[in-house]
Amino acid sequence: MTEEERRAWAYLSRVAEPPNPRVAALAETLGPVDAAERIRRRALTDAPLLKATEARHEMDCAGNDLEILDRLGGRLIVEGDEEWPYLAFRSFAGVEKFSKPQAYAPLALWVVGPSSLSEVSERAAAIVGTRAATAYGEFATADLVAGLAERDVAIVSGGAYGIDGSAHRAALDCDGITVAVLACGLDVPYPSGHSALLHRVSRHGLLVSEYPPGMRPSRRQFLARNRLVAAVTCATVVVEAGVRSGAANTAAWARALGRNVCAVPGPITSASSVGCHVLIKNKAHLVTRAEEILELVGRAGELATDPPRPRSDLDDLTPDELAVYEALPGRGSRSIDEIAVVAGWPVADVLGPLTMLDIKGLVTQDNGEWKLLRHRATGSP
Template identity: 65%
Template sequence: MRASIALDDPARRAWAYLSRVVEPPCHELAALVGCVGPIEAADRVRRGLVDDDLARRTEARREIDHVADDLELLARRGGRLITPDDDEWPVLAFRAFGGALARAKPRTGPPLVLWALGPARLDEVAQRAAAVVGTRAATAYGEYIAADLAAGLTGHDVAVVSGGAYGIDGAAHRGALESDGITAAVLAGGLDIPYPAGHSALLHRIGQRGLLFTEYPPGVRPARHRFLTRNRLVAAVAGAAVVVEAGLRSGAANTAAWARALGRVVAAVPGPVTSSSSSGCHALLRHGAELVTRAEDVVEFVGRMGELADDQPRPGTPLDRLTDVQRQVYEALPGRGAATIDEIAVSSGLAPAQVLGPLSLLEVAGLVTGSDGRWRIIRTGPDQAAAQGSAARLV
């Protein structure tokens, strides 16, 4: 069942109320809902019939009820409320919050409910996704790499998850969209408050073609602590977190820490050693993060079992296509000067009759030349591309 907006559904109204009554995540509220269900939990919170810890956390907001307005706004925008009762809830992804490392972190736990907009389903996104994150103050190098990674990932049917921010986040979202792929942005405020404002058009495109989601109800403005809280969800719904550029202390590093705590793969893209924008990536690599330079590297971490990256192409030279005997003869030639057939035979360990044929083929390839019975290596002459093409015809 896909989550929908039913303005008169008591359970959905209860979820919407509980979403606003406390700053997430709240273990005490989640435990109450798990025990008595959302409708009873909402009633107890409204009347203050909860334990002291939860009473303190809900005291400031328990009398605020914007449920009708919130759900009407969501319905007008074509959005939906995703709750743990819905099939779209990513059960396996959020189960990672129950791990020992995740429980040891402060302000941990899955969201209580999610406000979402867009055609992509969250449960399907979470099955095959990678987070691509990094600094807002990205360099041209970082933005290029982020967009290229995102485009490559979507080409392998991997959804790209990020936070919608300036810099690396925005480049990743744009790279995915421009490749007709799926991208999801996790927001640190309400769906009705595009942030940053300069990304309003980008966020609108994501909501039209991918997925926007947040645990904050409409009207809630982003704040620093909400970005840090949001980062755990970026990490949770992705199989790997790839940091493209980041400082030593950054939101991207925080996302990477959450990914590690949730048992996700942490990867980083190396940058110039002189660039402060890559210092956080280099620190992650020193502490065990996976080094990635292309989308195929990431696919190995989030793809299906046995789905490995293709071998990375290596620069070729004319010598790469030589047979063993041809290479043996070529390497028997002196680095400087020339040698006779007999001298080459002694150096190569081959009979003189076995040397002449390979030498002739090497001459055709433009790698050696013979004159007056003496042979030498060509250091300058035919261009490399022509030589490589000729060498390829030897085999």
Template identity: 50%
Template sequence: MSGDDARLRAWAYLAAVAEPPCTPLIALAERIGPEDAAQLIRARRLPAGGLLEATEARAGIDTAAEDLQTCAKIGARLVTRDDDDWPAWSLLALDRAGSAARAGAPLALWVRGPGPLTGLGDRAVSVVGSRAASSYGDYVAGRLSGELAARDRVVLSGGAYGIDGAAHRGALAAGGSTAAILACGIDRDYPSGHAGLLAEIARTGLVISEYAPGTTAAKYRFLTRNRLVAALAGAVVVVEAGRRSGAANTAAWARGLGRPLGAVPGPVTSATSVGCHQLIADGEAALVTDADAVLALIEPDGHDNHRPSAPRPLDGLAPDQLKVIEALPARGALGIDEIAFVSGLPTAGVRAALAMLEVEGLIDGASGRWSLRPAGLTGPRDVT
């Protein structure tokens, strides 16, 4: 076995020997290297408490070779801190999260798909929400993700039913890239009903897990996984969320890690939008409705969220000119004295305004009577 193979097997052993995240395990591997760290753990030559207890149940079980073989069969790979593709910058916020429950960066990541992990970060947007999504939530998540993918953003989510699935499908339908982060082994399709979707994601994007092959999904692993959904993206958007939900947990991670957070408003009668409305009302999330608003979260100084409206014929007119336009009827014509009476302007002011409006092509004058041009305006109601 070559030195590189032995080192990769040591990383694979460490990735399975303790339930992640395990900060003491990472510290040991970085201090003395993965091979020596694995040897100490197998020999149980560790100080009492801490890492000794965290590795007690699995220290004698070494499935590293089998795990790497499983990965090879399904087209997956183990990305470690030795690799250029390790997303160190994105995960730095987890190392700084302190003693928060489930905080800390992963030791390694199991990855399926051709996309680079370092291509996430600010280029990625996490779109998350309720598993029991409404038709409204499915539509918004799919549309928003398609818009983001069309603008060369990676749509990141958790591969679950509901909003997650709609987000992935929306990105794929737009011909874009998407990534799913699992709460189980990289060789498992969870939920099973999304096996085809996860295979399509892996074909063009990324399927990611910090759990070794064979690891089953569990509720606490979903909560642990959520920190990666927040950390690996430049912003997090919650499309639908109940008062207590996994999406709300991901939103909490986004706030804790300093990631911009957006929430999509929904019907006030919808239980699946209560969490979004609360985030917006509390000032914890920005209200977003489209890709422009989301990109403004990531690029606050370089992206204009306010698209200009189409110019109207009355834009730029002087106040007297607007008053004259308002005085003219939708049909028929008025003389100068009649326009002056309706508008309240002096006759001289009416004459000057009429001259400018005729130059602009907004009115017609014939036999001393003035009317709106049919091709320009349909009446005073267009002023508002």
């Protein structure tokens, strides 16, 4: 990218509210420099494009913006760059624009950090949730993130308070890669309480924004940001979400983009789990362990193992052996005739299973009476 092109992209990234498919089309047709020049000179025939760029076409702070970016040690990336997650963004082509009018790839991304966006997006999970996180939600986030990070899954989130912050923090805490996609300029410390956290993310992972420096966040920018969080990951995991939540919006983007939607269940008594339960009812994957998320974001064959199951000596008994075993008293002993009556079987049928139980070391014979060899754990199976 020449310096002239870089300035043109910076100008285009601010001149219309992103994502704007008309600006993107013009830049693709004419190249960024000509496209920027035409917009600046109002040399356009496309009325909606004229309108979309009217308010800001005279603002040219591209030089300034790039200076700030350089000071941050960041870079401006566009389609064609090695770091551009081309495959991830191609999914926008398949989304019905009527239901998702913002469903376009970004024009350019302002990024800072040592990771490559295209590389991380190949093995990444979005971990998102409510700002009103509970201690449970924060613990669950840390637990899932640790499990994913140790399997080299990048953790993408929105840098917000609550679950987002816990996700970034947990990833950093175990030397994982984490990506914060912002709804404001890279230099805007939002939320202010996370300025140190976001700085750490920019040093060890990646800060990403569709907005030029100085841009403050707004509602529509949060919504546009959520689409990028979903787009650069293979699965969106909602850890906690109230009945109204931005996390549900990210999940909706993930679904629209053909990504996996996951939600973590929680207590039905917690307002911060209501949104997760609604998602699960609406066919989100219920996930409880990092392995289950890995199965969705990892390579084919990275399958979750079954959770450990407690084992009992009685598991390997045949139904007949179990019935005879159960016909023996917890304490004391019984004759074969008595066992037959309790089991409700002919005496002849009791002998075989009883012999097997003897071989397996579960029963013993004493003066023609049989008894259990270990204390019996009665109870509902």
